[in-house]
Amino acid sequence: MIVVPCPSCGPRNSSDLRNAGEVVPRPDPDTATLTEWRSYLYLRENPASWVTETWYCRNGCRRYFTIERNTATNEIRESDTT
Amino acid sequence: MSDIHYRSAVEFPFLSAPDGSISLADHSEYTKVLVRADRKTAAGKHLKVSYGRSRSRDGILICGSRPDEWTLLSEAHRSTEVAESVPRDGFVSVVDITHARTMFRISGSCAVDALAKVCNVDLADHMTPDGAVFSGSIAKVGCDVVRNDQEAGRSYLIACERSFGKYLFAVVADACAEFGIAIPSGMSTH
Numbered sequence: 433m434i435v436v437p438c439p440s441c442g443p444r445n446s447s448d449l450r451n452a453g454e455v456v457p458r459p460d461p462d463t464a465t466l467t468e469w470r471s472y473l474y475l476r477e478n479p480a481s482w483v484t485e486t487w488y489c490r491n492g493c494r495r496y497f498t499i500e501r502n503t504a505t506n507e508i509r510e511s512d513t514t
Numbered sequence: 515m516s517d518i519h520y521r522s523a524v525e526f527p528f529l530s531a532p533d534g535s536i537s538l539a540d541h542s543e544y545t546k547v548l549v550r551a552d553r554k555t556a557a558g559k560h561l562k563v564s565y566g567r568s569r570s571r572d573g574i575l576i577c578g579s580r581p582d583e584w585t586l587l588s589e590a591h592r593s594t595e596v597a598e599s600v601p602r603d604g605f606v607s608v609v610d611i612t613h614a615r616t617m618f619r620i621s622g623s624c625a626v627d628a629l630a631k632v633c634n635v636d637l638a639d640h641m642t643p644d645g646a647v648f649s650g651s652i653a654k655v656g657c658d659v660v661r662n663d664q665e666a667g668r669s670y671l672i673a674c675e676r677s678f679g680k681y682l683f684a685v686v687a688d689a690c691a692e693f694g695i696a697i698p699s700g701m702s703t704h
Contacts, residue, residue, distance in 0.1 A: 440565060440581050441648075445634065448651065491634075491656050492649050493565065493580050 434506050440493035448491040455484040455498060480504045484511050520590065523616050523679035526701060529687055531694030534666075536622035538687055538695065541671065542679065543590040544617055547597050548609045550583050556601035557608075558582070568647050568660050574599070575671075577647045577660050585658065587617075587671070616679025619662075620686060621669040624693040629670060631689045635659070653685040 434446040454476045459468045477483070482502050489495050498511045520543040530537035551557040561576050561584050563569050568577040574596055575587040588596050593610045600608050620629060626637050635642065635650035642648060644663040649656065655678045660671040674682050687695060688703035697703060 448634065491651055495581065 434508070436487055436499065436508060437510075438487075438489045438492055438495075439497050440495055441489055444489070444492060448489070450488040450490050452486040452488050452496065454478070455486055478503070520613065523676050524618060524683045525680065526683075526687075526698050529690070529695050529698070531622070531624070531690070533694060534622065536620070536624040536628055536690050536693045536695060538683070538690060539619045539621070540683070541617045541619050542615070542676075544612070545586075545588040545590060545592040545596050546610070546612045546615050546617065546673070547586040547588075547593065547600075548579075548583070548611045549586060549600055549606065551604070551606040552582055555604035555606055557604070557606045560601050566647050568645050568662070572599070575660070575662065577658075579647055579649070579658055585611075585673075587660075614676055615673045616676050616682065617671060617673040618683055618686075619669055619671050620690070621664060621666060622693075623667055624690075625668050625670060628686070628690045628693055632685060633659075653682060653689075655682050657682070 435443045436446050436449050437443050438449065456472055456476070459472055480503055482500050484498060484500050486496055486498055489497070500509050500511045522540055522542040524540040524542060527540040528538070549557060549561065563576045563578040563584060565578045565581045568575055573588055577585045577587065579585040586596050593612055597608050597610060600606070630637055632653045633650055635648055642661050644661055646661045649658050652672060655674050657672050657674045662671050663669050684701055684703050687697055687701065691697055
């Protein structure tokens with residue numbers, strides 16, 4: 433079981449939440465090339481180390497929030513990203 | 515807002531153990547009004563209940579069901595009255611969800627043990643005291659739960675999407691069977 437700390441609800445089982453994936457910077461829609469859009473939409477780093485992720489508290493407050501998770505150990509820490 | 519006749523999804527409105535240690539009562543017809551507003555708006559200041567807590571005022575149970583979101587519960591046929599009690603200054607959304615939710619009450623000394631069989635939230639007193647409002651999975655259905663103790667003891671109001679109501683009531687009734695509730699013939703417990 434992975435315990436994920438929701439900012440509103442406190443620590444909850446990850447089955448109460450949904451992993452919305454790595455945080456990827458959104459390119460500027462006015463200047464982005466097709467390659468940059470494709471990269472933004474489909475490509476992820478997926479490293480075996482610390483990753484900044486977005487989670488959705490689907491069974492609780494229904495808010496999106498950001499945390500850092502080590503994909504190798506499932507250790508979790510707070511993220512500076514909002 | 516209309517106060518049209520409510521047709522509940524729950525087939526059997528009341529089930530109880532012979533010794534009264536546990537009971538299930540359908541409260542789907544209760545008025546349910548959803549309010550979304552910033553806490554700084556007149557509505558937020560008027561409701562004044564924080565996320566995860568509830569308070570009764572003027573016959574309305576005000577539940578802080580999400581951050582900046584409240585569910586107002588009251589007796590049946592009060593939708594218009596309850597909705598109009600909320601100040602509308604600023605960016606405020608008030609929606610009557612009476613017909614969109616099934617709601618029932620589980621009460622009695624065995625209620626916690628029965629609910630713990632199907633609910634993933636810690637129901638201990640220090641985690642969810644009387645007045646607590648929380649969301650969780652009950653029989654894999656996302657539910658909003660309010661601990662609303664009665665004179666007889668522990669009691670929980672459970673609300674879910676109306677389309678899951680028949681299933682959820684039956685599953686909870688099935689969980690209560692070992693504590694003395696007789697499952698009526700004709701109720702499918704899956």
